[in-house]
Amino acid sequence: MTGSLAQAPPEFFSAVRERFDQAAARAGSVDRCFEIGGRAALLRFAGRALHDVLTPALDHLAAPPDSPPDLTVLLFDTATTGVAPPPPAWASDAFRPRGEIEGFDDGRIRTAFQLGADVLLMYDRERREALYWSSDHRKIPYWERSFPLRTVFHWWLEDQPLQPVHAAAVGLPGGGVLIAGLSGSGKSTAALACLDSDLLYAGDDYVLVRTSPTPHVYSLYGTAKIEPDNLARFPRLRAAAANGDRLDREKALFFVNSFAPEKLTSGFPIRALLVPRVTGRPGTSLRPSTAAEAFRALAPTTLCHLPGAEGAALAKLGALVRQVPAYTLEAGTDLAQIPETILGLLLRPENS
Amino acid sequence: MGVPDQRSLCAGETKLDPSVVSRSGSYRVASAKIVWQCFEDELVVINLETGKYYSINATGAAIWKLMEAGWSPEASLSCLLDGVPGEEARRQVLAFWAGLLEEGLISPDPAQSGEPSGDVPVVLPWSPPSIAVFSDMQELFLVDPIHDVDDAGWPSRPPEGN
Numbered sequence: 001m002t003g004s005l006a007q008a009p010p011e012f013f014s015a016v017r018e019r020f021d022q023a024a025a026r027a028g029s030v031d032r033c034f035e036i037g038g039r040a041a042l043l044r045f046a047g048r049a050l051h052d053v054l055t056p057a058l059d060h061l062a063a064p065p066d067s068p069p070d071l072t073v074l075l076f077d078t079a080t081t082g083v084a085p086p087p088p089a090w091a092s093d094a095f096r097p098r099g100e101i102e103g104f105d106d107g108r109i110r111t112a113f114q115l116g117a118d119v120l121l122m123y124d125r126e127r128r129e130a131l132y133w134s135s136d137h138r139k140i141p142y143w144e145r146s147f148p149l150r151t152v153f154h155w156w157l158e159d160q161p162l163q164p165v166h167a168a169a170v171g172l173p174g175g176g177v178l179i180a181g182l183s184g185s186g187k188s189t190a191a192l193a194c195l196d197s198d199l200l201y202a203g204d205d206y207v208l209v210r211t212s213p214t215p216h217v218y219s220l221y222g223t224a225k226i227e228p229d230n231l232a233r234f235p236r237l238r239a240a241a242a243n244g245d246r247l248d249r250e251k252a253l254f255f256v257n258s259f260a261p262e263k264l265t266s267g268f269p270i271r272a273l274l275v276p277r278v279t280g281r282p283g284t285s286l287r288p289s290t291a292a293e294a295f296r297a298l299a300p301t302t303l304c305h306l307p308g309a310e311g312a313a314l315a316k317l318g319a320l321v322r323q324v325p326a327y328t329l330e331a332g333t334d335l336a337q338i339p340e341t342i343l344g345l346l347l348r349p350e351n352s
Numbered sequence: 353m354g355v356p357d358q359r360s361l362c363a364g365e366t367k368l369d370p371s372v373v374s375r376s377g378s379y380r381v382a383s384a385k386i387v388w389q390c391f392e393d394e395l396v397v398i399n400l401e402t403g404k405y406y407s408i409n410a411t412g413a414a415i416w417k418l419m420e421a422g423w424s425p426e427a428s429l430s431c432l433l434d435g436v437p438g439e440e441a442r443r444q445v446l447a448f449w450a451g452l453l454e455e456g457l458i459s460p461d462p463a464q465s466g467e468p469s470g471d472v473p474v475v476l477p478w479s480p481p482s483i484a485v486f487s488d489m490q491e492l493f494l495v496d497p498i499h500d501v502d503d504a505g506w507p508s509r510p511p512e513g514n
Binding site: 097322 | 391392403489
């Protein structure tokens with residue numbers, strides 16, 4: 001990094017927080033509580049605009065407004081409130097690809113700038129308080145709407161046996177599966193195929209896993225995203241796309257709460273980890289795999305998307321894959337066979 | 353995306369040059385951004401600076417452990433190839449060290465003597481060390497993080513972007 005810091009991280013955090021207070025005083029504040037991994041998180045918005053963009057993904061986790069929060073997130077945008085944060089306290093070449101700001105993590109204050117969404121994120125570990133700023137809520141891309149605050153949740157839960165992971169999750173109340181893989185690997189297709197079955201839906205892209213005392217997955221986002229080309233396989237869903245007028249440039253985004261709220265679950269014990277492989281053949285089957293293969297499907301994509309995710313997150317993911325059996329999900333073109341195959345696994349005596 | 357972008361960096365399939373390896377020197381993991389987990393028959397290494405990740409077989413995992421413990425490449429040869437005949441096996445081990453260097457996963461560690469220390473991992477039966485390189489996450493790290501910036505210095509793009 002070139003140049004020196006204009007402000008130390010705690011001072012910069014305080015300066016941005018003061019701007020949030022000004023923004024809330026101007027535009028009014030909107031409070032929403034959500035239950036994240038069994039803990040209450042309070043989201044305080046300056047004005048309604050960001051609220052309306054970011055909360056549909058979390059609506060299924062709404063908690064009573066008087067829940068004592070374990071995390072408080074203060075969110076504002078300049079377009080709505082007319083209030084901007086101070087200029088960056090770091091040099092222009094300090095932005096790193098994962099969003100980290102080189103030299104701007106002092107152990108207490110975490111900072112990231114999410115390129116593409118152009119969102120500033122900060123977290124004070126001592127106060128368990130986070131800041132979220134966007135220049136304009138209309139610039140928030142569809143993918144940020146599908147998994148808002150994933151980085152804040154990662155920072156908040158760093159010291160707990162909890163980790164946001166890049167995976168889908170479907171199952172029954174007594175147990176279910178994680179489906180891990182790269183974007184385009186078929187995990188969203190597999191998860192969406194389960195909406196027409198007895199399986200419940202915890203997420204298709206990011207979910208929260210608990211690694212101890214027993215493996216468990218918590219839903220984070222009641223959303224789904226699929227490539228527009230893939231929509232033809234889900235004709236019932238087409239009208240439910242939240243961005244149906246933008247499918248020439250965006251994946252189709254769905255808020256499952258808006259059309260199938262009964263399918264959403266807050267979570268379940270994890271019985272297995274599946275790595276999908278699209279076969280092109282009609283049938284779907286499972287093939288035993290290894291913990292290392294499951295780890296390769298889960299860990300690099302999770303760590304590479306989360307600023308500051310390193311040893312602790314790696315260890316949690318390693319612990320997870322060592323506790324549950326792994327399978328390759330040989331996913332076929334007959335979508336109905338995907339939930340049937342997963343149900344068959346979950347109904348085996350060892351998983352009930 | 354969808355299918356991992358993978359290439360093999362095995363001793364027999366590449367032009368890795370064992371002469372780049374200092375046989376009596378010590379090496380260390382090149383950066384705190386390089387993290388790994390060891391499984392029963394595979395070591396998975398992730399470079400969080402490049403987005404590349406690696407699947408290393410059991411023999412390679414044993415070499416990695418020796419490297420971490422401060423063993424030199426030469427010392428690793430005597431440990432790993434005890435009872436394994438042939439110059440080809442020596443070349444494969446040194447080429448593996450060269451592969452770790454080429455990928456930037458290890459760097460010379462002048463603070464260590466290169467003398468054997470610590471537990472000796474046992475590898476039986478012998479198989480050549482290998483690395484599979486996965487670069488499907490690399491695209492994320494090739495994005496130029498310096499955007500257009502607004503008047504205050506914050507990265508910015510038009511509303512219809514992405």
